[in-house]
Amino acid sequence: MYPATTSAPVNETTRKAQENAALSPRFYTTDFEALDRLNVDAVREEWDALLQEFRDDPNKGHFKRNERFEGDWSDLPNRDQFVDFLVSSITAEFSGCILYAEIKKRVKNPDIKELFGHMSRDEGRHAGFINGTLKDLGMGVDLSFLTKEKKYTFFKPKFVFYATYLSEKIGYARYITIYRQLEANPELQFHPIFDWFRDWCNDEFRHGEAFAALMHSNPEYITGRNKLWIRFFLLAVFCTMWVRDHIRRDFYTQMGFDVSEYDLEVFRKTSEISRQCFPVVLDFENPKFVARMNKMVENTRKIEETRRKGGPFQAIRRGALLLSNALTFGRLYIMKAHKNEVPADFQLTPAY
Numbered sequence: 383m384y385p386a387t388t389s390a391p392v393n394e395t396t397r398k399a400q401e402n403a404a405l406s407p408r409f410y411t412t413d414f415e416a417l418d419r420l421n422v423d424a425v426r427e428e429w430d431a432l433l434q435e436f437r438d439d440p441n442k443g444h445f446k447r448n449e450r451f452e453g454d455w456s457d458l459p460n461r462d463q464f465v466d467f468l469v470s471s472i473t474a475e476f477s478g479c480i481l482y483a484e485i486k487k488r489v490k491n492p493d494i495k496e497l498f499g500h501m502s503r504d505e506g507r508h509a510g511f512i513n514g515t516l517k518d519l520g521m522g523v524d525l526s527f528l529t530k531e532k533k534y535t536f537f538k539p540k541f542v543f544y545a546t547y548l549s550e551k552i553g554y555a556r557y558i559t560i561y562r563q564l565e566a567n568p569e570l571q572f573h574p575i576f577d578w579f580r581d582w583c584n585d586e587f588r589h590g591e592a593f594a595a596l597m598h599s600n601p602e603y604i605t606g607r608n609k610l611w612i613r614f615f616l617l618a619v620f621c622t623m624w625v626r627d628h629i630r631r632d633f634y635t636q637m638g639f640d641v642s643e644y645d646l647e648v649f650r651k652t653s654e655i656s657r658q659c660f661p662v663v664l665d666f667e668n669p670k671f672v673a674r675m676n677k678m679v680e681n682t683r684k685i686e687e688t689r690r691k692g693g694p695f696q697a698i699r700r701g702a703l704l705l706s707n708a709l710t711f712g713r714l715y716i717m718k719a720h721k722n723e724v725p726a727d728f729q730l731t732p733a734y
């Protein structure tokens with residue numbers, strides 16, 4: 383459906399955004415007919431209120447760059463890690479934008495069509511805004527190229543729901559935690575983009591509410607054997623974030639965070655919110671849980687080292703490290719999780 387075109391030269395940042403490493407955000411496609419069969423009547427009142435918010439578009443005028451972005455940004459401290467942060471954010475925003483746009487285009491169900499149109503609009507705006515900052519740093523990503531070259535992964539709708547619901551809520555928690563930290567410590571704010579995070583994260587929060595409403599209205603997604611899938615996705619998303627953030631720890635230190643504390647705070651916020659529809663909460667405060675995630679960080683560092691060194695011996699070593707990561711993930715998966723009683727009635731949580 384998205385054939386790879388012969389490559390024109392692309393800049394380094396676009397290539398980075400393209401890398402299909404296990405930890406990179408992916409681009410998804412799904413079963414559109416199954417989405418047509420979704421019914422939101424069980425949450426109609428909340429759904430209509432939420433859709434009205436989308437139509438009102440409270441952040442319409444928010445993503446405008448002003449004179450604070452002007453000037454020379456070439457000697458930012460930890461510039462490379464800042465660029466990495468922006469690239470992984472823009473890839474996530476843009477993969478949301480194209481998945482949502484594709485769903486809007488392909489479904490007939492009017493509720494779903496309208497929702498995904500609004501969400502795609504928001505994510506496109508977010509990606510464009512980040513790209514403005516990347517361009518200031520001489521590192522703009524060619525977004526149109528990305529859609530042609532990126533590999534697409536087919537995901538059943540339920541997996542799309544778990545993954546996107548979580549990434550919206552975790553995105554909200556990440557942005558607001560950074561915003562509050564820099565609001566309390568303005569001397570640590572090294573770039574104006576962080577000032578945009580408060581209103582920005584309300585968009586992500588609202589997107590998450592839409593997925594929560596969809597799952598509530600179609601409860602087969604959050605009951606029975608699907609609980610095991612939910613645990614799997616929670617763990618995959620948490621581990622990915624933990625490993626990635628710990629690998630670029632200096633970026634968080636620079637904002638006055640201890641990276642582990644930052645991640646745990648994001649897990650806390652995300653878990654508290656996800657009680658609205660997920661029947662389990664992971665036991666991430668357990669020191670064993672943290673130790674196992676740290677083991678994955680250590681392995682991933684060594685994996686990067688084997689890639690840098692190259693050669694057959696390093697390839698074998700890499701295989702062993704990947705296996706160790708898979709086993710560690712398995713050990714985390716079988717750890718006892720906390721049960722959560724999902725409220726029978728769906729209530730919209732107001733955006734922050």
Ligand SMILES: [Fe+2]
Nearest residue numbers: 475505508586
């Ligand atoms: Fe977004």
Ligand SMILES: [Fe+2]
Nearest residue numbers: 550585586589
């Ligand atoms: Fe979003």
